[in-house]
Amino acid sequence: MAITIFLVFVFFVIGLSLFLGNKTKTSKAYYAAGGNIHWGVNGIAFAGDYLSAASFLGICGMIATLGFDGFLYSIGYLAGWIVALFVVAEPLKRLGKYTFTDAVDANYNSRGIKLTAAISTLVVSICYLIPQMVGAGVLVQPLLGLPHAWGVIMVGAIVITIVATAGMASTTYVQFIKGLLLIVFSSILVGAVVVRGLSTQPDQGGTVEFHRYADLSAQISGDQIVVDDPKYTVLDQQEIKGGYKFVNLSSEGLETWWYVSETGSGIVLHETQSTVLKADGKWINGAIESDSNTLRMVGNLEKIDGEGNVETGKLNVFSFLAKLSDKDTIFRTWKTANFVDSANQKVTVYYPQLVTGDQFMRPGLKFKVEGTGLEKLDFLSLMIALFLGTAALPHILIRYYTVPNPASARKSTIIAIAAIGFFYILTLFMGLGAAINGSINPADSNMSAPLLARSFSEILFAIISAIAFATVLGTVSGLIVAASGAVAHDLFDRYLKIKMTDQQKVRAGKITAFVIGGIAILLGILFKGINVSFLVGLAFAVAASANLPAIIMLLFWKKTTAKGIAASITIGILSSLILIALSPELYTLYGRNPLDAPVPLNNPGIISIPLSFITLVVVSLLTQKKKEIE
Amino acid sequence: MLHEPATPAAKDPSGPYKIKLGVRMFIVYMVFYAIFVAINLIFPKAMGMIVFAGLNLVTVYGFALIIFALIEALIYDFLCHKKETFYKKQEESTGEA
Numbered sequence: 165m166a167i168t169i170f171l172v173f174v175f176f177v178i179g180l181s182l183f184l185g186n187k188t189k190t191s192k193a194y195y196a197a198g199g200n201i202h203w204g205v206n207g208i209a210f211a212g213d214y215l216s217a218a219s220f221l222g223i224c225g226m227i228a229t230l231g232f233d234g235f236l237y238s239i240g241y242l243a244g245w246i247v248a249l250f251v252v253a254e255p256l257k258r259l260g261k262y263t264f265t266d267a268v269d270a271n272y273n274s275r276g277i278k279l280t281a282a283i284s285t286l287v288v289s290i291c292y293l294i295p296q297m298v299g300a301g302v303l304v305q306p307l308l309g310l311p312h313a314w315g316v317i318m319v320g321a322i323v324i325t326i327v328a329t330a331g332m333a334s335t336t337y338v339q340f341i342k343g344l345l346l347i348v349f350s351s352i353l354v355g356a357v358v359v360r361g362l363s364t365q366p367d368q369g370g371t372v373e374f375h376r377y378a379d380l381s382a383q384i385s386g387d388q389i390v391v392d393d394p395k396y397t398v399l400d401q402q403e404i405k406g407g408y409k410f411v412n413l414s415s416e417g418l419e420t421w422w423y424v425s426e427t428g429s430g431i432v433l434h435e436t437q438s439t440v441l442k443a444d445g446k447w448i449n450g451a452i453e454s455d456s457n458t459l460r461m462v463g464n465l466e467k468i469d470g471e472g473n474v475e476t477g478k479l480n481v482f483s484f485l486a487k488l489s490d491k492d493t494i495f496r497t498w499k500t501a502n503f504v505d506s507a508n509q510k511v512t513v514y515y516p517q518l519v520t521g522d523q524f525m526r527p528g529l530k531f532k533v534e535g536t537g538l539e540k541l542d543f544l545s546l547m548i549a550l551f552l553g554t555a556a557l558p559h560i561l562i563r564y565y566t567v568p569n570p571a572s573a574r575k576s577t578i579i580a581i582a583a584i585g586f587f588y589i590l591t592l593f594m595g596l597g598a599a600i601n602g603s604i605n606p607a608d609s610n611m612s613a614p615l616l617a618r619s620f621s622e623i624l625f626a627i628i629s630a631i632a633f634a635t636v637l638g639t640v641s642g643l644i645v646a647a648s649g650a651v652a653h654d655l656f657d658r659y660l661k662i663k664m665t666d667q668q669k670v671r672a673g674k675i676t677a678f679v680i681g682g683i684a685i686l687l688g689i690l691f692k693g694i695n696v697s698f699l700v701g702l703a704f705a706v707a708a709s710a711n712l713p714a715i716i717m718l719l720f721w722k723k724t725t726a727k728g729i730a731a732s733i734t735i736g737i738l739s740s741l742i743l744i745a746l747s748p749e750l751y752t753l754y755g756r757n758p759l760d761a762p763v764p765l766n767n768p769g770i771i772s773i774p775l776s777f778i779t780l781v782v783v784s785l786l787t788q789k790k791k792e793i794e
Numbered sequence: 795m796l797h798e799p800a801t802p803a804a805k806d807p808s809g810p811y812k813i814k815l816g817v818r819m820f821i822v823y824m825v826f827y828a829i830f831v832a833i834n835l836i837f838p839k840a841m842g843m844i845v846f847a848g849l850n851l852v853t854v855y856g857f858a859l860i861i862f863a864l865i866e867a868l869i870y871d872f873l874c875h876k877k878e879t880f881y882k883k884q885e886e887s888t889g890e891a
Contacts, residue, residue, distance in 0.1 A: 232852060239830075239856050246823045246863050250816035250870065258809050486848025522842040526852045533838040540835050547831045551824075571875055578867045585860040592853075 166626035170307055173630035178326065178637065180338055203572040205340050207579020212343025214560065214580065215587055216639040217299040217632045220346065222697025223588070224616075225609035227595020228463060229497065231524035233531050234595055236543075237697045238588035240550025244704070245584070248555040249577050255719040264558040265654045268714045268733075274726035275659055280733040282654035284710040285558045287737050289647035290683060291706050292557070293640060295699035297688025300636045302610040302696070303629050306618065313689045319633075320685035323640045324678055342638060345631045347583060350590045353613075353628065356620045357597035358484050361476040364465050366602045368619035374602070375460055377496075377516060380413075380422065380433040389424065389431065400506045405759045408501055410436075410513055418450040423515035436515040437462075437606055440505070459514070461615060463604040466494040466518060481593070485525070488596055493521030495599060497529070498606050502755065510755075514606035524599075542765045546701060549769030553704025556711035558646060609695050640684070648676040694753060701767060702744055709736035709772035713780050721784075728784030736776035743768030807885075808877040815873055819866050826862060830855050 219241065226234030256267055265281040297316045304315030365374040381392045389398055389411050399419060400412035409424035411433060422433040437459055440447040451457045468474050470492035479487070487493060501513045519529065531546065532539035554560060598604055598612035601619050605611045614632070618625035652673040656662045664672065691699065713732045717724045744750060748758035749766045765771070806812075834841055834852070841852035 232856075235856060239859050242860050242863055243823070243827055246820060246866065249867060250820040250823070254809065254812045254816055258806070258813075482847040482849065485853060486844075489842075489844070489848065489850045489853065491842075522850065525850055526838070526841045527834050528838065533834045544831060544835065547827075551827060571871075571878065574867075574871045574874060578864070578871055581864050581867050585864055588860060589857065 166307060166622045166629075169623060169626040170630045170633070173627065174633055174637070177338065177342065177634040178322070180341075203575040204579055205337070206572070206576040208343045208583055209337070209339035210343075210576055210580035211583035211587065212339035212341075212346065212635070213638070213642070214584060215343065215346060215635065216296055216700070217303065217636040218295040218696040218700040219587070219591070220350070220632055220635070221299050221302055221610045221613055222295065222695050222700060223591045224595040224598060224613035225604075225611070226530070226695050226697050227592060228598035228604050228612040228616075229609045230530040231495070231497075231519070231528075231599075232526050233529055234697065235588075235592050236527060236531070236546065237550065237701060238591050240547055240701075241554065241704075242581070242585050242588055243551050244554025245577070245581050247552060248560065249574075249581075252555045252715055252719070253573075253577075256715070264711055264715070265650065268718055268729055271718070272726040272729070274730065276730035277726055277733075278654055278659040280730045280737075281714075282650045282659065284733050284737055285650035285654070286647050286680075287741070288556075288558060288703060288707045288710065289643045289650070290680065290687070291703035292700065293643050293647075293680075293684040294687045294691050295696035295703070296636050296640045296643070297684050298691050298694065298699065299610060299696045300633065300640075301688060301692060302608060303614060303633050303636070306611060306614060307626065307629050312692045316685055316688040319636060319640060320681050320688070323637060323644060324681035326641060339638060342631060342635050343583065345627075346635065347587050347590075349624070349628050349631060350587060350594065353617055353620070353624065354590050354593040354597070356624075357593055357601070357616070358481055359478050360601070360620075361479045362465060362468050362484075362487060362600060363475040364468060364472055366464050366600060368602060371619075372461070372602060374464070377435040379435070382424075382431050382433050384431060389433075391433065402503050402505060402511075404501055404503050405757050408515075410501065410503075410515070412505065420450045421511065421513045423513065434516055436513050438511060438513045439607075440512075441510040459606055461602050461604060462496070462498050462514070462606050463599045463602050463612075464496050465600050466496050468493050484593070484596075487521075488600075489521050489525040491520050491522040495519045495521065495524045497524070497599075498604070500606070502752075502757075512607075538764045541770060542767060545705075545765055545767040545770035548773060549705035549708050549767050550701060552708040552712050552769070552773060553701075556707035556715065557704075558650075558707075558711070608693050644677050644680055644684070647680045648673045651676040651680075691753065694749065698749065698766075705744070705767050705769040705772065706737065706740045708769060709740040709776050711736070712773070713776040717777070717780050717784075721781075723784050723788060724780065725784040725787045727787040728780045728782075731783040732776045732780035735779040736772060739775050740768045740772040743772060806878075807881045808874065811877050812874050815870065819870055823863065823866055827859060830859060 223234050223237050226237065228234070264285060265278065268281050269277045297319060300319035301312035301315035304310050304318060305312055308315075310318070360369075367374045380396065383390050383392065389401060391398065391413065396413045396415045398411055399414050401409065403409045411422050411424060413420055413422055413433070421436055421438040423436050425432050425434060437449055439459070444452070446453045448457055448459060466472065468476060468487060469490055476487065495518070497517050497519050498514050499517055501515060503511055505511050523529070527533050527543065531543035533543050594613050594616060598616040601616060603612055603615040603619050605615065614625060614629050617628045652669055656672055657664065657669065710733050713736065714729045717732075718729065743763050743765065746761060746763040747766050747768070748761040748764065751758045751761040833855075841850065841855075843851045845851050846854050
C-alpha cells in the first residue's frame with residue numbers, strides 16, 4: 165500500500181511537470197506564464213522551490229540527534245531571506261540582469277568574470293546537488309528496501325532522462341502543489357506528535373517493542389576491565405582519541421561492544437549497538453546482518469520531569485516544548501565511534517549519552533558554544549554562512565523576477581517567508597518527535613522525519629516520503645538545468661565563443677546534464693550518512709564565499725573592478741572547498757578520526773567569506789587604472 | 795538557464811528610496827540576529843533560562859527571529875508600496891499637467 169501511494173504520487177508529479185513543461189516550449193512562453201501567476205501562488209511556489217528535502221530531512225535529523233543545534237540551521241536559512249529581499253533583490257533588479265553571471269558581468273564585459281562566475285555556478289550547483297542526492301537515497305531505503313546507492317542512482321537516472329529528453333522545468337504550479345502539500349502534511353505530523361505526548365518507553369503506538377538498554381558494573385584490575393557479572397568475559401578493550409573506551413564482551417556465545425564510563429565508585433559498562441566488518445560479512449550486535457537482524461531504531465526519554473516509567477498523554481505545543489526543556493527531563497542520545505579492533509576488523513559503535521532537557525534544548529551538543537575559542541568560532545562561522553548564503557544562491561534570485569511587477573515580487577517573497585518560517589518551526593517539533601519516539605536510525609540521522617511518520621501510519625509515511633521525493637526531483641532537475649546552462653551558455657558560448665546553432669546549444673546542454681548528473685550520482689553515494697542539512701550548510705558557505713562579495717561590492721562600491729570580482733570568486737571557491745575538505749566532518753567521511761583534521765572548523769564561512777571580500781578590495785584597488793571594457 | 799526576466803524592467807523612480815530602506819531594515823535585522831549569536835557565545839547558559847510559558851530563551855528568541863523577519867518584510871512592502879504610489883500619482887499629475 166505504502167509503495168503504491170508513493171509511486172502514484174511521484175509519477176503524478178513527474179507527469180504534471182512533463183505536461184506543463186512541454187506546453188511551454190519556448191523560453192518566452194515559460195517566462196510569460198510565470199509573469200501571469202498570482203503572487204500568492206508564486207509565494208508558495210517560492211517556498212516549494214526553496215524547501216528542498218535537505219531542509220525537511222536534514223534539519224529534522226539533526227534536531228533529533230543533536231537537539232537545538234539543528235534548529236540553528238532553520239533560523240539561519242530563514243534569516244538569509246532578509247539579506248536577499250532587503251539588500252540584493254532591488255539593486256540587482258536595477259542592473260537589469262537576473263542571473264548571477266550576467267549581473268556580475270553587466271558593467272564589465274570581462275572574460276575573466278564570465279569564466280569564474282560560470283564555474284562558481286557549476287560548483288555551487290554541485291555542492292547543493294550532493295545533499296539532494298543523499299536525501300533521495302535516504303527516502304528510498306525504508307520505503308522500497310533498496311540500498312542507499314540504488315536510490316541515488318534512481319533519482320539521478322530519472323532526472324537526467326527527463327531533463328535531457330523533455331527539458332523538464334519545475335514550473336510554478338508544480339512547485340506550488342509540492343510546497344503546499346509539504347506544509348500541510350508536516351502540520352498533520354506535528355499535530356500527531358503533540359497529541360501522542362511523551363513517554364519513557366515509546367513503542368510507536370504499540371507496534372514496536374521498546375528495548376531497554378542495560379548497564380553492567382565492572383572494576384579495573386591493572387589495565388584490565390573485569391565485569392562483576394561472571395556471565396560476561398572481556399574479549400577486547402579499545403580506547404580512541406578523546407579518551408573514549410569500549411570493551412568487547414562475550415556472553416552465551418554473543419559478542420557485543422559496551423561503552424565504558426567511570427563513576428566515583430567504579431566503572432559502568434553501557435550497552436551499545438555495533439557493526440563489525442568481518443571476513444564473512446557485516447555483523448550487527450553480535451550476529452550476522454540479515455532481514456531479521458538490523459540496527460534498532462533509537463531515541464527516547466529516560467525521565468520526564470524527573471520521573472521514570474511515565475506517559476504524559478496529550479499535550480499542546482507549549483507544554484510539549486516546556487517538558488522537553490526541563491532540566492529534570494533526560495534524553496538518551498546516541499554518538500558514533502569508529503575504530504579497528506585487535507583482530508584488525510573495522511568496528512562502528514553507537515553508544516548512549518544521557519543529556520538533560522535544558523542542555524538538549526539549547527545550542528551546545530554539536531556547536532560547543534561553551535567550549536574553547538576555536539569551538540565557538542565554528543558556531544559563529546555557521547551562523548554567518550547561513551545568514552549570507554541564501555542571497556548568493558544562483559537559482560534563488562532568478563525566482564524573484566518571474567512576476568510582472570515589483571509589488572507582486574515583494575508580496576510573493578512575503579508569502580514565501582511566512583510559509584518557509586512556519587515550516588521551519590514545524591521542523592523543531594518533527595525533530596523532537598523523532599528524538600523521543602524511537603524514530604532515529606543510529607547510522608543515518610537523515611531518516612528521522614520519514615521514520616517518525618512511519619511510527620504513526622504507513623500511509624502518512626508513504627505520502628510524506630513521496631512529497632519529499634518529488635521535491636528532491638524538482639530541486640535536482642532545477643540545479644542540473646542551471647548548471648548545464650552555465651556550461652553551455654556561459655562557458656561555451658560567451659567565454660569560449662564557440663559558435664553553435666540553437667540545436668547544437670541544446671545538445672551541448674543535454675550532454676552537460678548527463679555529465680553533471682553522473683557526478684551528482686557518484687557524490688551522492690560517497691556522502692552517504694552525512695546529515696544533509698549540514699551538507700546544505702556547506703553549499704551555503706561556498707555560495708556566500710564565492711558569490712556574495714562580488715554581488716555586494718558590485719552593487720555598493722564603485723571601485724570594484726573586473727579583476728577584483730574574478731579574483732574574489734576564485735579565492736572564495738578555492739578557500740571554502742579546501743577548508744571543507746580538511747574539516748573534522750569530512751575526516752569522519754574519510755574513515756579517519758575527526759580530531760586529526762588539520763582545520764578544526766566544520767564550516768569555513770568565517771575564514772573564506774572575509775578572505776573573498778578582502779581579495780576583491782585589494783585586487784580592485786591594485787587594478788583601478790587597468791579597468792577596461794574588452 | 796535563461797537570462798531574461800518575465801517582463802522588461804521599467805524605470806522606477808522609487809528605486810533609490812527602496813534600496814536605502816532595504817539596507818536600513820537589513821541593518822536592524824542584522825543587529826537582532828547578531829545579539830542572538832552573541833548571547834550564545836558569551837552567555838550560553840542564559841539561553842536555557844525559562845522566559846515564557848515554560849519555553850527557554852533560545853527557543854523564544856529563535857521563534858522571534860523567524861516572526862520578526864516576516865514583520866519586517868510586511869513593513870518593507872508597506873513603505874515601498876506607499877512610495878511607488880506617490881511617484882505614480884506624481885507621474886500622472888505631471889502627465890495631466
